[in-house]
Structure formats: C-alpha cells, structure tokens
Amino acid sequence: MECELSPPWASPWALSDNPFDNTHQRFFAYVAGVGRTNIAWRERKADLKGISSDINWVIMDYLVSEGYPGAAEKFAQETNLCRPTDIESIRERVRIRNAIHSGKIEEAIGMINEIDPEILDLNPQLHFQLLQLQLIEIIRTVLDKQSSQQNIPAQDFLPAIQFATEQLSPRAPTDPRYLTALEETMALMIYTPEKMPAEFKKLLDVKLREKVAADTNRAILESRGERAEAKIRSLVRARAWAEVQAREAKVDVLHMPLSIGLDAVDEANGDAVMT
Template structure:
C-alpha cells in the first residue's frame, strides 16, 4: 500500500503547482487490487484488535474461519475483561484480587498503576458517602506513597479536595450543574465514568504487557496513517478517497466502551464476510 501512495506522490510532486493529477475511481481501485498484500498479515491485524479490545467470541470465530492461530490463550480474554469491568463498575477490591490471582508481579512492577488503583478505591469511598473510610484509607495507604512521589502527592491532594465539596450525584451519575457547592471541573472529573475508564485502561495495558502482547491495537494506527497519506495526496491530486474516518472512530470506540459488546456470532457468507462484519481475507 505504501508503494502505491509513494507512486502517486512522486507523480504529483513532479507536476507544477497549477497542475493536478487526476485519478479515476476505477483506476484507483484497479491499482489497489494489483497490490500484493499478505492475507495472513491482514488477518493478524484484525485478530490483534479483537484480542486487545476483549472480543473473545469474535476472536474465536475469526480464528476458526481464517485458519489463524491466536498468539494468546483466548480464554484469558474473558478473565482480563472481568478485571477491567470490575474497575468500570467501581469494584476495585475485586479487580485487585483477580489481578493478583492472575499474576501478583503485575502490581509489584507497576507502582504508578497500583497507586491509581488505590486512588480509585478512595474515589469510590467518597462516591458512596463513606467519608470516614475514605479518610482512614488515605492516611494509611495513599499518604505514605504521596510522600515518596510528588506526582502521587498532587493526585492525592486533588482527590482529597473532593471532601470539601458536595459530590452528590444525579440519577445519570453526574453532578448536577445547578449545585453551587459542586467541585470545580478538574476535581469533579474524578467522579465521572471517564476516570474509571482511564484506570481500567491502564490496568488492561499492564496485563497485556505481562502476557507479552501489545497494549494498543495496531488497526487504529494503520487507519490514521492512511488518512494522513490521503491528506498529503489531496493537496496535489484528485483521486477516490474512501471514508476511513467513520471506521477509525468505530475502532477507537472499542477502547472507551464501558463494557465491550460482542457482535453477533460470526458465520461465513458467500463473500467471505462474517455476519459480525469481519472480513476473512
């Protein structure tokens, strides 16, 4: 694919600024079809995305239909997602217990992660109005770590600031905008779902790293590179541009979903596409 983009970029650079290369949709698609791309590489790219984002059933179906051998035990996906989901529903104790059962070295080797898990535990105390428990936990668990690390101390101070404000949540889990005693935005964000998602994402990445697997899926980065390449060519040439932005948004959404939603069970169709939308190449 890169050689194809390079070919048209070279042609366009050789033209004057007033001349534009015109490439028809048919020519563009014909040249794309001529590119020699390893199907196993593309299938591994899809499998990498499914494994990292936690789509166990889809990964199993895709492995069976593509004939690809997964690089990880697919049963481990479900356990990892159970840990991630525990954080996203606020059950930090369960998440820590499961991580230690999986591999106790994960938290021992990631002090930043362990602090953020403990910080999240304190946030959950405050969220549920358990102020005495929050204060005791901060003194026993977080304060000693704050003394050792100025970054931790800053985060601890920001978390403690929640105690100075009314943190009552509305029915949708947010602080009412008409509450005059609500914390400022940079403190209030600790109570938002995005805070749980950040902590869960950090923990998920650490587990993947411990399993010698990449912590970020490669597919979104590849799509970003293709969109960037299209933008460079667009300055000098007119050519068929498939809309990759929507696909990129959907792949990135997998990382921020509270709970990963499995597509319908995949079954082969006449065109090699599964009912879940995955193309076996």
C-alpha cells in the same frame, strides 16, 4: 487448531513496524475500497492483493489484546485463522476490565495479583491509580447516597479518610504527582456535587475508569511479554499523521476531508482519493 498468534510477516507486502512503510495506506485503501467497481480501484487492488489476511490478523490482534474473547473465538472460526492461544487469559483480562469499569477496584486488584503479583509492584504508578480510583469510588458511594442539598455528615467520610491514610498517604511522598492526585481526590469530600469545580468533577467521570482499565490491560499484556498496543491503533494513528502531514504540505491531490472509508463517498466525486 491452536497456535501462536504471530504476524504474517512472510510476504514482502506484509505489515511491518517501519513507519516509512505504507501499511496504513493499504489498510485504509482496502477498507475504503471494498466493493468498489471502478477501474482505478481494481488497479489498486493488485497492490492490495493478499492484504485481506493481513487485515484479518490485525483484527484478531485487536480482539485479543483489547479483550473481546467472544468475537475472537468466532473470528477464528470464520476466517480459518489460528485460534488465539488462550481464550481464558483474554476472559481474565475482560473480568478485570469489567470490575474496574463497574467500580469494583478492590476486586480488580485482587484478580490482578492473582495473575501475577509482580504486575503492580513493577508499575507503582498503575497501583497508585487503582488505589486512587478506589478512594474515588468510596467517596462516590457517599456522594450518591446524599444526593440532596444538605451537607453530608462528616462521619460518612470516615471510611474514605481511613483508606486514604492507610493506602495512599504512604505512597504520596514518593512522587509529587501522587501528592497532587491525592489532594485533588480528597477535595472531592469538600464540595457538594452541584458546586464541584470541573477539574474535580472529571475525577468522578467514568472516563477515568476506562482509562485506568486500559492501563491495567496494557500492564498485564506487558507482563506477559506481549505487545501492549494493538497494531490497529498504530495504523490508525499513522493514518491520522499522514493526513496531518498532507495538509501541512498542502498536497493538492488530496480531497479534503480525506475519507477513511467509513462514510459513503459523494457519488459526484466518484472516487475517494486515498493517501
């Protein structure tokens, strides 16, 4: 059974986009309370009735938008939810993500253009980031090859310089941020890995790949007119926000730290108080 993955808005308790609503409370209350037996919890449960399918939706939403096709498929089977419309499109995004993660940026750019050439045209910043990452990867291969102390011969960097001249330098003047980024990237060629200052070293961190991959995923989703961010992210943030608010207001009902339902609660306390 295939159908559009649409939110179960039907019930008045359903998840809404209203920040004043307490969906995140109910969400975390549910997650924290699953399997609890005490009476207070059971009373709350009445309030949470029917949220299970909402949570299923939230999870499916995450699996689809963040690219977990295998899990999404199984989840659809196990929950009797509708199958996400297009598992293949998820896999497509996963392939791009994996390519970026493993440093095959050129491949990734090719795949993105195959999906929709407009994506990168409409997101020049993303395009620049990808190219910057590609330059970093070219430099990285050189750096990795010359792991010893000796200086790297300058001609090894020729492909990197050529790439920077051809691809990045024409874009750099359009935005001061590009210029800074380009300069920082080029600086990677000056230092040996051991002496590199931290601010440049972070360019070589795989975290950057992750970030660019996430941005790419978002851009592809946006280009398809889908929500760029999974609902659960906003739920988690709303939960964190609520905690910050509660702390600021010094609401004394709340035990600190607040449980978000991932840890066992101290038995002496018995009941974790949810916001």
